[in-house]
Amino acid sequence: MPAISFQNVGKTFASPRGSVRALDDVSFDIEAGEFFGLLGPNGAGKTTLISILAGLARATSGHITVLGHDVVTAYADARRSLGIVPQELVFDPFFSVREALRIQSGYFGVRGNDAWIDELLVNLGLADKANANMRQLSGGMKRRVLVAQALVHRPPVIVLDEPTAGVDVELRQTLWQFVARLNKEGHTVLLTTHYLEEAEALCHRIAMLKQGRVVALDRTSALLAGTxxxxxxxxxxxxxxxxxxxxxxxxxxxxxxxxxxxxxxxxxxxxxxxxxxxxxxxxxxxADLEDVFIEIMQGETPARVAA
Known part of the structure; x- marks a missing residue:
């Protein structure tokens, strides 16, 4: 059973100029235990796809499952299986870091979670900020807290939507070491990023979106060999x-x-x-993954979608 399955997913938005097709018949599976990259230029549909996966938007057509749970008809089970780090910095200014993580645990009915919270704080470099109010944190520290909140209920599937955008080198290294460890322990990871060297180093397979369609889907090594x-x-x-x-x-x-x-x-x-x-x-x-990406996006190489 795939960890995540996208089946013929389409999404159309209404606009003053008519309907806009943000996703066009997107289909692929992410296997359990994979570290999977989802790449594409701005406006390709990556965040729209993740929003549908998270239950923040509804697909116009098709369906998505997480560990066999449909994100619409079995949304509670699907969301319990997911930990999502969003692009935007979203935080509650009234609580400390530790309180925010305890509250997030409560959303998923997880009690007695302090040992895991402590481990998250240490591994994400937040131990000395545990009792600091969220308002006092820098942007990079707030992003670390978002990662901790996504992982606090130990989800089997982790979704990272541009997790290192605008953050320092230290956070990038700390985050990838910890996430790589979780992946080795069996967690499935879906990553979107514009730092293509990260995707090349971390991802087993990669899908590339362009104008809402999958234009490449293969193992990272095969994509690199094909240019x-x-x-x-x-x-x-x-x-x-x-x-x-x-x-x-x-x-x-x-x-x-x-x-x-x-x-x-x-x-x-x-x-x-x-x-x-x-x-x-x-x-x-x-050639590196950036070279491959540019060739595919510019149409210099034919679409490569593995069977």
Whole structure:
């Protein structure tokens, strides 16, 4: 039985200009114990899909189950099985961190949960903030509390919707160490993130959404193997020659160019030298998940949906 099953999920919103199709026949399963990534550009439908999963919105068509429980007809069992960390910082300003976690435990009928609350506080770097009022916490600390609230009832399925957006490196490392441990202990994890290096490092399988449709679904290793094998990366202070500019990805001084073999690498370097460009910190390496993502979103590679 899948941990989460999305079956022909569609969602249409009304707007002044007519109906908007946010999700279009989305179907895939997430197996128990998987660390699964859901990727896509802004507006692709990721948060809409998670909102339907959480019971915050209703699908126009199709259905979703969590450990066999339909999120509409068996919503109580489905929600008990889920722990969701939302994108937005939502907190109650009238309670301390420990009180907020005890109240969250009570929502799920969990009593005598102080030992697990203490473990969450330690593992998420909140032990010294346990008695602090939520209003006194920084944005990063509030996000840590959101993670703790999602995990306080020990849900078998954990959903992380952009959990590290705008937070410091320390929280990212602390969170991933703890979540990776929970995954190894058998918890299923669904992650959405714009930090693609996180998805590449953590996720067993990945689905990519574009305009509400699944355009890629496969093991992370298979997605990486299906793109150009070589990427040329270097720093450059001068403008790129015109014949290279339209195929390059430029971030500040950093230039990335796709190359399929050694001959193409030599050709690119010859063009650079011919134009008087001297690349610095030249690297030749394999494409990463960001390269794959951009290729798929720009339609440079065909959709890859594993059976």
């Amino acid at each position: 150009a094998s070589t990427m040329l990366r270097f720093k450059l202070d001068k403008p790129l020659p015109a014949q290279l500019a339209d195929r390059a990805r430029v971030t500040g001084r950093i230039v990335q160019l796709k190359a399929h073999d050694a001959r193409e690498v030599e050709s690119i370097l010859a063009v650079l030298h011919g134009a008087g460009c001297e690349p610095e910190d030249l690297e030749i390496g394999r």
